[in-house]
Amino acid sequence: MAVLDWIVLLGTLLFIVGFGVWKTKGSNSVDDYVRGGQTKWWTIGLSVMATQASAITFLSTPGQAFHDGMGFVQFYFGLPLAMIVICLVFIPIYHKLKVYTAYEMLETRFDLKTRTLTAILFLVQRGLAAGITIFAPSIILSAVLGWDLRTLNIIIGILVIIYTVSGGTKAVNITQKQQMFVIMIGMFFAFFFIMGSLPADISFGEALKIAGANDKLEILNFDFDTKNRYTFWSGITGGFFLALAYFGTDQSQVQRYLSGKSVRESQLGLVFNGIFKIPMQFFILLVGVMVFVFYQYNPSPLHFNPAANEAIKSSDLAGDYAILEEGHAELVKEKRMAQNDFVTALKLKDFNAIEQAKINLIKVNQEELHNRESARILINSADPSVETNDKDYVFIHFILNNLPRGLIGLLLAVILSAAMSSTASELNALGTITALDLYKRNKGGEFTQKQFVYATKGFTLVWGVIAILIACIANLFDNLIQLVNIIGSIFYGNVLGVFLLAFFFKFVKGNAVFIAAIITQIIVILGWYQDWMSYLWLNAFGCCLVIVLALLFEVLDQTLRRPPIKT
Structure with missing residues (x-):
């Protein structure tokens, strides 16, 4: 800087x-x-x-x-x-x-x-x-x-x-x-x-x-x-x-x-x-x-995380990684040529040429993705503690x-x-x-x-x-923006359900809601851990579950409190 x-x-x-x-x-x-x-x-x-x-x-x-x-x-x-x-x-x-x-x-x-x-x-x-x-x-x-x-x-x-x-x-x-x-x-x-x-x-x-x-x-x-x-x-x-x-x-x-x-x-x-x-x-x-x-027009690193690059280049697998980098450098040139062909076809408005150029372009980018994946696997083999998911490093690399x-x-x-x-x-x-x-x-x-x-x-x-x-003491997760939303999704649905019960279900009392909220939180955490569904769905799942459980507990409680019918 x-x-x-x-x-x-x-x-x-x-x-x-x-x-x-x-x-x-x-x-x-x-x-x-x-x-x-x-x-x-x-x-x-x-x-x-x-x-x-x-x-x-x-x-x-x-x-x-x-x-x-x-x-x-x-x-x-x-x-x-x-x-x-x-x-x-x-x-x-x-x-x-x-x-x-x-x-x-x-x-x-x-x-x-x-x-x-x-x-x-x-x-x-x-x-x-x-x-x-x-x-x-x-x-x-x-x-x-x-x-x-x-x-x-x-x-x-x-x-x-x-x-x-x-x-x-x-x-x-x-x-x-x-x-x-x-x-x-x-x-x-x-x-x-x-x-x-x-x-x-x-x-x-x-x-x-x-x-x-x-x-x-x-x-x-x-x-x-x-x-x-x-x-x-x-x-x-x-x-x-x-x-x-x-x-x-x-x-x-x-x-x-x-x-x-x-x-x-x-x-x-x-x-x-x-x-x-x-x-x-x-x-x-x-x-x-x-x-x-x-x-697509400028050189990019094979892996955007500099710590990962440092780890692999100081390991016994540095030679294998160098081969992948050479292949990546060649793909950068091929990619630029494929982009030029695609843009030229667009300017000529030649449909067949556009489609062929697009196929070539996709092929080169697929090869690059495959090369990047091979690099990730190699880095993980060299040092499993290094973060190989480089999504969060792309923009900061571009900036600097x-x-x-x-x-x-x-x-x-x-x-x-x-x-x-x-x-x-x-x-x-x-x-x-x-x-x-x-x-x-x-x-x-x-x-x-x-x-x-x-x-x-x-x-x-x-x-x-x-x-x-x-x-x-935190550790990098798959993608940071997803991590924050995952944490929120584990808790938010349950709390939202409690508020909706307060607003719209006037006959439900505190004991039923309290027990339902505790059970729901345990089930949602288990569901996230067992990967029952995408984390976004946990919000709706937790919200609906605490409402249903609270209604059931309240009905059950009122039924048990109801005096027996005299015969």
Whole structure:
């Protein structure tokens, strides 16, 4: 990295942290610290988007598109429907009850133990997720830049802790506006740089046709196979339940729109998210597809993870890997020639020539995929502990090896800003839930405003330390963006079902819900472990299961309580 990159990177991060602390100094009231004061709808909308758009989004999603195409966007198809339900049902109830957390309502409707159980489920899954959102950029940046992994975890964690503990929800909301601005500016710069780096005779339309010829633009998949992770049906159902649970019951999101000064402001903020979230994800995936097109004309490494390359080249299998690299270099040349033939055929509008060029193009790319797979197997044989799945390294490799000075610093700031924005929301929510739903409610007694704020700050700090520790012991999973969604899917469906029981099944009591929730959580974890279905379907499965079990237990309980009929 050049000096200019360091200036841009450090300047951006320090500005965000300093601005957050400065704008929220003196936030000592519960309304300011927990609810964030009277927030306007556009701040809510940007904050909601920034909370969901972690560093994992900007590291993993382009790599996901590079390897598998645009199909991942189907994951978000259920989101707009979820926003409508939350706006019509959840938000009016939360505002009417004047709650600070989503789980307060469950005690009013059921009992304290149900409130405590759902709060604990949230703390478990969101605590893990907070560690992963720190770990994700750290492990990638440490591998690519040679920075120490634990040092990065600690630096990111401390930066977030400073302004989150200082200003609470208000600080999170304010800083996330700046973070979203940095994020989108950086992604647009990356996209236009890629387009400018393609051969002069390649237009955007032709770049899309090149991607389409390699099956990167297949957005819709109507397959009914529940083992298939990303289909239209899994997105519209499993994605709907996941979004409904995440935005409707996850305190890291609920706390964002509870800060709205009215029901209408909160609703407008979520509508904003529902309208712009899919286009944003589509654009990020498109950047990944354009990175694929870029590497059709430019040399790419056989494996994008530098740690894996280092491990294999220092092993006894280095000679075999060198042979694969030679083959890869030849395929790079063949691929460029095949792309030129394909584009020439497109310009001539010769159907037969286009089809033949497309066949040749697909053949070369299939050979490259086979070569990459052989490299992965070889790396795994040399060192099983090294991560061979390089999806998460594709975009950062492109950034560091192809972007001009200054822009590299900006894109690294994008990644770290995204990590900070998501982690800040999570720590803010974890501290609030621990202080209000567990400590204050179970300890009893009266709390002054200042005491409650201090308690929340203390628990936020504790969760920040826990998140850093989790980040330091975490391991890379198949794909980081999938890992976060898997963790959410294991818990979200169950919690969502409890909320739906509270809203729509008035005769069901707390005992039935409590027992049903415990059994459901055990079954869902078992189902995930045994791979009964794609993780997205776990959201719908958990939600439906806890509702059915609670209804059965309540009917059984009422039947047993009913006095016998006298004869």
